[in-house]
Amino acid sequence: MSSNPQKLSGNEIRNLFLDFFAGRGHQILPSASLVPEDPTVLLTIAGMVPFKPIFLGQRTPEFKRATTSQKCIRTNDIENVGRTKRHHTFFEMLGNFSFGDYFKEQAIAWGWEISTQIFGFSPNNLVVSVFEEDDEAFNIWRDQIGVPAARIKRMGADDNFWAMGATGPCGPCSEIYYDFHPERGDDNIDLEDDSRFIEFYNLVFMQYNRDASGNLTPLQNKNIDTGMGLERMAQILQQVPNNYETDLIFPIIQTAAQIAGIDYHSSDETTKVSLKVIGDHVRAVVHMIADEIRASNVGRGYVLRRLIRRVVRHGRLIGISGEFITQVAETAIALSESAYPNVRQREAAIKAELQREESNFLKTLDRGEKLLEEIIQEVKQQGKTFISGESAFTLYDTYGFPLELTQEIAEENNLTVDEAGFNVEMQKQVERAKAAHETIDLTVQSSLDKLAEHIHATEFLGYTQPAATAKVEAILVDGVSQEAAEAGTQVQIVLDQTPFYAESGGQIGDRGYISGDGIVIRVEDMKKESDFFIHLGHIERGTLRVGDTVTAQIDRACRRRAQANHTATHLLQAALKKIVDEGISQAGSLVSFDRLRFDFNCPRALTAEEVQQIEEQVNTWIAEAHAANVEVLPLAEAKAKGAVAMFGEKYGDEVRVIDFPGVSMELCGGTHVSNTAEIGVFKIISEAGVASGVRRIEAVSGPAILDYLNVRDKVVKDLSDRFKVKPEELPDRITSLQTELRTAEKQLETLKSQLAIAKSDSLLDTLETVGDHKLIVAQLEDVDPESLKTAAERLLQKIGNGAVVLGSVPEAGKVSIVAAFSAEVNKKGLQAGKFVGAIAKICGGGGGGRPNLAQAGGRDASKLPEALAKAQSDLRSALS
The missing domain is CATH 2.40.30.130 (Elongation Factor Tu (Ef-tu); domain 3)
Structure with missing residues (x-):
């Protein structure tokens, strides 16, 4: 093969790598899910994650050699995505693995062969690094492979000693770098110079075990764990300036640019960064949803939601105002489907999740814009010329409001943003993220x-x-x-x-x-x-x-209750699929002795009719006495039969199948009734939303029904006794009382307003003339905020040109203040909203409103006289 690198597509690179190692005795294994089997790892972050139990010695490998193209997600450097050439959240790691079979000599030889003979790299373009103490690897590279000593760099443990955790299997590693400028010579080679070098292949020699004291002892089985970055290889072989402009990502970027009506290559750097973020993140979210991750506020669901929101934000920055992610996702699906067919199979679910999250977040952004308006108003009232970094970061972090957009709107209002303060808050978040960054913890401690x-x-x-x-x-x-x-x-x-x-x-x-x-x-x-x-x-x-x-x-009684409720969840899921939507899937459950809870993915609330139909269907299946068929089957056979997998569960090669023929078939390790008739009866208690796109049904069944009915019966009897009516007459009696209560409340409000007006009329005697304006500042006792506002408006009508400020303590510990200004007072530069907000701060509160009428509150009633005195003094000064 030619010594010149071939210009290969991403798919060709992947296939060449896998075929090379398959031809050398490696079993090609499919990419594992982004949801790892290991509960200590949030997401699959490296090619070795699926093999962790083998490296730990907890599982005997089925094959001594394996090769994979593993999809991975990392978010610890998310702020660098799009800003550097090679940072990504989603990437593919090509790997070859040896489980106690070949070691350094063979791994290095194959690493060199695939680089030079398969991908066509000239040896002059390659530099390698080794751990500074690993003479064995150094000698193999120099003496057997023939790499000049000047192009073998010894590096410290931070760069070239790989460990899974604080303790456990570890070992030195050797990395292969591509040199874009070999003409600069071998003197002073600096592998940190990413304008010249890019590391594309890492060979880890897992040969030691580290104990709690830091001591290293040789492992009985020495393993090989390698990783070749597919995106980096594509950048080198396709001769483009960064990973984003490869055929793996650039078509996604082009789709986003077309929607925005812009051209990537002629755009400024800021716009390019946003397009790169969209390209990277859309690829990530498509694969996450394809692996059945759903957006939420916790765990991997939060990672998904955060990535989607970053896509929306960067879409806004390049001029996209409406929904667009599903259009971009179609390109990502098309690019991935040949290697990962599940993305096309899950296309409907992917687009539905993206559309729902995008729509909801666009509404959140609208709320952010309204909050920014309030912040701008408050800043101006305080006489400041800038928005604090903390406020800008709150907008960014909580509402997804880009700093650039905050700055643009602030500039329109003759304000600036404390960018340094914003960066301080951002750095705090970065440190928090790093502290919480997922790691591959293999420490055996418990x-x-x-x-x-x-x-x-x-x-x-x-x-x-x-x-x-x-x-x-x-x-x-x-x-x-x-x-x-x-x-x-x-x-x-x-x-x-x-x-x-x-x-x-x-x-x-x-x-x-x-x-x-x-x-x-x-x-x-x-x-x-x-x-x-x-x-x-x-x-x-x-x-x-x-x-x-x-x-x-x-306790057999408790077990019977749990069995009834667990089987009821299976029947409930089957009823939901039959009556509401076949695509409904479980998102969580709780089976206890007294009740059951079932969370499911559904973009809308169920109608009352649907809830009733579901309940009736479950009870019909119970009455039909369907016998359970329980068997253990190979996983593939169970899925082929149509068995439904439980949310969040990981399965081995063989699985337990709970089958009620013609009704429900699920993979489940729980305990169940042998016949649906044993459940007795099923009752839905509630149906409600618990998260975006997730609904929850709570229900009871079996013996727990009697407890539920006893509680309800006691409540009904108590209400019947109190209202002196029969149980069936309770609804009409309660409706009648509600009507009477609303009428009484309206009458009370009217009386309060009349009393406040009557009290306020006496304040006309305190009228003060300041220049051409009239002024009333006073406290009214025991007047609620709405009545206080009515009184202030009434007084202003009576005095005409002037200002009225009233305060009251309607209840213990609360202060209410109202300011009403005439148009002439406004012309003097006084606005009721700003004025009353500043006065209320004396009472430990705040508020605002229109220039002519505004209301504020406070918590310290003892300060109200001081606040009113300040109001009177300020008004005299301003109006005289």
Whole structure:
């Protein structure tokens, strides 16, 4: 092959890499989801994340060699996206992995071969780095590969020693850089110079284990973990100035530019940054939603929402005012579908989620504009000439309002923005983000992890047995392993086998007792940690010791309730799909002993008729007595049969399928009734929205129905007794009382206004003439804010040209102040809104309004006389 680099497309680069390693004994594996199996990692942030259990020795690899193109999301440097050549939130990492098979010599040889022979890089354009203490890697590069020593750079641990966490597997790494300017020679090579060098391939030699003291010991199995950045390779091979102008991203940028009516290449740098952000982020959100992440205010859902909002903001900055993301997303889907077919399969869900989030955020931006107007008004009232950095950052962070837009609007009002203060607030957020940045934590620290070497995984018997004889494997008190524990102690107990179901899949854990010779422990909750079932309880009698033989007995009544409610959630989901929308999917659930909760994705509220139909359908299925068919199947076979997966659950190669033929089929590890008739009856209590695009149904079923009805019956009886009517007459009686109450309230308001006016008439005796204007400043006792306003307007009508300022303490600890100014007073430069806001600050409050009429409040009633005195003094000075 030619030594000159080929001009390859992104898809060609990906395929060449995978084919190269497949031809060398590597199994090509599909990209894992952006939602990792590891609960300690928020998002898949590196190619090695799916293989973490193998590197830890927790899972035996199916293949000794593997190669992948892994989609990744990182947001720790989100502010640099679009501003540098190579920062991204979404990127693809090409990788080859060895699990205890080949090591440094082979990894380096293949790294050089694919770079020079497959991608056609000239050796003159390549520089490598090694860990400063790794003589072995240095010698391989120099003596076997033939790289000149001057082009092998030794670097410190910060750059060339890779670790998964503070402790655990780690090792030196070697990186391959592309040199855009080899003509500058080998003297003073600075790999930090990104105008000359770009690192495109990282070879990690995972050969050590680091303990808590920092000591390194050789691993029994030495592993290889590599990463080649697809976007960086595309930049080099397509000979473009940055990653964004490659065929992986640039078509997305062009689509956004066309919508905005601009040309990327002729745009200024600020506009280019916004277009790059849109290109990067749209790619990210398309893949996140395709992997069933939905926007929310927590976790990965918040990451998705934040990225969508950044797209909207940058769209505004380049002149796009309406909705546009779904149009840009279509380009991203088209670019990705050949490598990732799920993006096209999930096209409808992707576009629906994007449209909903964009529409809602555009409304939020409108609220931000209104808040900015209020901030500008307050700044002018205070006589300042700038908007504080804190206020500008609040607009940016809370309302998604771009700093540039704040500056533009401020300039129109002859104001500036404290950009330095804004940057201080931004830096604080960056530090918070870095502190919370997701890491790949492989530290083995908990007591259970330490005990794992000596005890076996808990065998769960609870599907078929309500009680079992078991051996005490471990006892923990406050998380610390103990050999024994006495009566009165709260404990965590691990048994070798148990009938107790541990909290999982939304279903809470079983309750019950563990007993033995003179021992009684009340089990109050159940948790599952790795493969261990943890019995959380209280020792009521005796002393429990590791090794004791005990009887574990669940509370059967509680289990029956949980089974009924759990099966009811399956029937509920099936009814929602049948009656509302087949595309509805679970977004969370809770199955407890007294009720059930089911969250589902739906862009609108259900109608009362739909709720009734759903309830009737579930009860019909219950009455039809559908028998459960429970079996364990290979995951692929279960999905082929149409089994529905539970939200947020990760599945192994084999799965448990709960099938009520013709009604519902789901993958589920929970406990269920053997026949729907055992549920008895089902009742929906409420249906409401809990987040954007997410609805929640709460319901009860089975024995819990009786508790629910007893509570409601007691309330109805109590109301009937109080109102002296029959239960069926309650609605009419309550409606009648509401009508009477509204009438009385209107009469009371009228009386209050009349009383305030009567009180205010006496204030005409205090009238003061200042120049050509009349002035009344006074306090009225026990007058509510609305009546105080009426009184001020009435007095101003009577005096004509002048100003009226009234204050009152309508209730303890609250102050109300009203200012009413005539047009002539306004011409003197006085505005009621600004004036009353400044006066109210004396009472610890604030307010505002129109130039002629404004109202304010305060918290310190003792300061009202001082505030009114200040008002009178200021008005005399201004009007004289």
